[in-house]
Amino acid sequence: MEWTKQNVRRRNFGGTSEYVAGPGLAFLKNHYQVGAVADIGVWDGRNLPLLVKLVEERGVVYGYDHPEAEPAVLEASIRFPGVSFKMGEIIALPFNNGELSAVLCWRVLHNLTAPGQLDVALRELYRVLKIDAPLLIAVRAFNQERPWSRPMLLETKNPLGVCRTDLCFTGSACEVVLSNAGFKVKNIQLLCEEGTSDGLPYENKYWAINCVRGGRCYVG
Numbered sequence: 001m002e003w004t005k006q007n008v009r010r011r012n013f014g015g016t017s018e019y020v021a022g023p024g025l026a027f028l029k030n031h032y033q034v035g036a037v038a039d040i041g042v043w044d045g046r047n048l049p050l051l052v053k054l055v056e057e058r059g060v061v062y063g064y065d066h067p068e069a070e071p072a073v074l075e076a077s078i079r080f081p082g083v084s085f086k087m088g089e090i091i092a093l094p095f096n097n098g099e100l101s102a103v104l105c106w107r108v109l110h111n112l113t114a115p116g117q118l119d120v121a122l123r124e125l126y127r128v129l130k131i132d133a134p135l136l137i138a139v140r141a142f143n144q145e146r147p148w149s150r151p152m153l154l155e156t157k158n159p160l161g162v163c164r165t166d167l168c169f170t171g172s173a174c175e176v177v178l179s180n181a182g183f184k185v186k187n188i189q190l191l192c193e194e195g196t197s198d199g200l201p202y203e204n205k206y207w208a209i210n211c212v213r214g215g216r217c218y219v220g
């Protein structure tokens with residue numbers, strides 16, 4: 001896949017994600033009818049206005065995040081009094097089986113670097129979603145083409161020289177991991193965000209993945 005300027009997007013700090021506001025919301029609208037929805041890894045709630053718009057009066061909107069994100073979530077809870085907030089680990093979601101009718105999990109799953117965590121998180125997302133409900137996610141992509149069909153740990157340095165380790169995905173790794181977890185992948189698109197951090201330029205690449213929760217499949 002070519003990194004063209006067409007898919008270069010400047011990150012709008014504090015604003016909603018451009019992809020989520022555009023094709024992402026259109027995808028959610030196509031597959032959502034009624035019921036509760038959640039932004040898992042909600043942080044400061046920049047994408048919550050889109051979920052509120054999606055649901056209108058048809059269900060509860062939840063914002064969920066790790067306890068370490070408490071200050072940002074507190075801020076979000078003040079800005080969005082109509083949203084219900086919960087805190088905890090993505091690997092143990094506080095929702096009943098099939099409780100959610102749509103989930104946004106934007107730029108969260110690549111943080112699950114401990115062995116087996118990604119699989120557990122995907123099992124949880126599968127468990128809490130209704131059959132055919134949409135799941136819209138973004139995960140970190142490699143900067144260059146790679147042959148791997150599994151996500152791999154990669155250490156990167158930001159412009160200030162600070163190292164971090166993330167799971168990085170190829171397009172086929174997204175397909176394989178999500179299909180194995182029981183989701184039907186409808187669309188995968190590469191996004192490139194450019195921005196500056198303390199005046200220094202940086203670039204992040206993500207896969208935006210539209211998928212729906214599959215149902216049980218019996219063969220035999």
Ligand SMILES: C[S@@+](CC[C@H](N)C(=O)[O-])C[C@H]1O[C@@H](n2cnc3c(N)ncnc32)[C@H](O)[C@@H]1O
Pocket residue numbers: 017040041042043044046047064065066068069088089090091105106107108111112
């Ligand atoms: C890069 S931020 C993205 C925030 C938001 N979705 C957005 O697009 O602005 C990653 C988010 O994932 C959350 N997160 C990371 N690991 C988590 C875990 N194990 N359980 C729940 N949330 C987690 C972080 O607290 C943070 O809010």
